[in-house]
Amino acid sequence: MEFIEYLRTRSGKVAREWGxxxxxxxxxxxxxxxxxxxxxxxxxxxxxxxxxxxxxKPKTIMVIGSGLLLEIPIxxxxxxxxxxxxxxxxxxxxxxALAKRHPQIELVEKDVSCLLQNLKKGQGPFQLKNIPWExxxxxxLPKVDWVISANLLSQIPLMISESIPMTHSTYQDFAxxxxxxxxxxxxQQGDEVLLFADFETRYVVHNxxxxxxxxxxxxxxxxxxxxxxxxEVSPYGETSKDYKVEMLVKAYY
Ligand SMILES: C[S@@+](CC[C@H](N)C(=O)[O-])C[C@H]1O[C@@H](n2cnc3c(N)ncnc32)[C@H](O)[C@@H]1O
Numbered sequence: 214m215e216f217i218e219y220l221r222t223r224s225g226k227v228a229r230e231w232g233x234x235x236x237x238x239x240x241x242x243x244x245x246x247x248x249x250x251x252x253x254x255x256x257x258x259x260x261x262x263x264x265x266x267x268x269x270k271p272k273t274i275m276v277i278g279s280g281l282l283l284e285i286p287i288x289x290x291x292x293x294x295x296x297x298x299x300x301x302x303x304x305x306x307x308x309x310a311l312a313k314r315h316p317q318i319e320l321v322e323k324d325v326s327c328l329l330q331n332l333k334k335g336q337g338p339f340q341l342k343n344i345p346w347e348x349x350x351x352x353x354l355p356k357v358d359w360v361i362s363a364n365l366l367s368q369i370p371l372m373i374s375e376s377i378p379m380t381h382s383t384y385q386d387f388a389x390x391x392x393x394x395x396x397x398x399x400x401q402q403g404d405e406v407l408l409f410a411d412f413e414t415r416y417v418v419h420n421x422x423x424x425x426x427x428x429x430x431x432x433x434x435x436x437x438x439x440x441x442x443x444x445e446v447s448p449y450g451e452t453s454k455d456y457k458v459e460m461l462v463k464a465y466y
Contacts, residue, residue: 215242221306225322227329228302231376237280237303244283247451251283254444254462258284261409261439261464262361266293269405271358275300277325277399278365282308284409285363291315298354300325325352325398326369326391338379341387352398360403364462366392366410366431385429392431400434408436411444411460418456419449428461436465 215238224234244251263286272295276285279299290297299308300321312318324330327349332340370388379387399406416424440463447458 250445250448273357409464413461439464
């Protein structure tokens with residue numbers, strides 16, 4: 214089923230080559246398999262976006278990492294905003310159909326790391342040393358009243374590291390730089406910002422003890438903490454029968 218859906222998913226060459234098109238399909242199927250476990254997380258995301266929508270009252274909105282819009286109450290955004298940009302490397306057919314029905318929506322297919330054009334999949338980590346960080350292309354997107362970074366901060370470097378083998382310490386340095394860059398660009402993109410993302414991954418066994426906890430650092434500049442919650446991203450049996458995976462999701466504005 215996933216393979217058939219993958220064939221039906223339109224995307225650019227870069228998204229296909231680097232695995233983002235498949236990841237989009239995988240997210241769709243996983244969200245169905247794990248719908249009970251994900252309910253709380255999706256509810257938290259919707260409530261957060263709704264509350265901030267009331268506060269900011271934007272005319273123009275940009276959602277970065279729009280994906281399948283699982284985490285975004287799009288009907289409410291459509292009811293309030295004049296223009297909504299959905300930015301992602303992949304827009305599946307449901308999102309394309311939605312955009313067709315609502316001319317307020319503009320789909321933008323973009324790599325927000327601006328790195329994929331500079332890197333070669335499968336080649337060694339030596340290329341990371343030559344990244345022209347100061348000269349990477351800009352996002353080149355219109356400035357908006359409100360920009361939302363919708364649960365992709367942790368993933369931007371992770372997806373790249375799955376295609377370029379690198380040591381743990383090389384990854385740590387690379388990921389920090391990519392994430393810091395994301396925050397810097399986000400702050401410049403909108404008058405108001407909402408960022409939510411997973412900041413910690415916990416592998417929990419049946420007696421509730423943790424096998425492992427992973428987290429990362431990022432410079433959040435002057436963004437202010439709003440709230441946090443737990444997302445049971447992989448209930449028992451999804452990744453392993455022996456442990457479940459939980460993420461600590463945090464939101465900032
Ligand atoms: C966890 S999903 C977010 C789900 C989405 N917010 C939703 O409501 O369905 C992360 C999204 O970030 C996108 N993404 C990851 N890296 C990206 C990049 N470098 N440029 C653009 N989009 C990226 C992925 O394609 C994916 O749709």
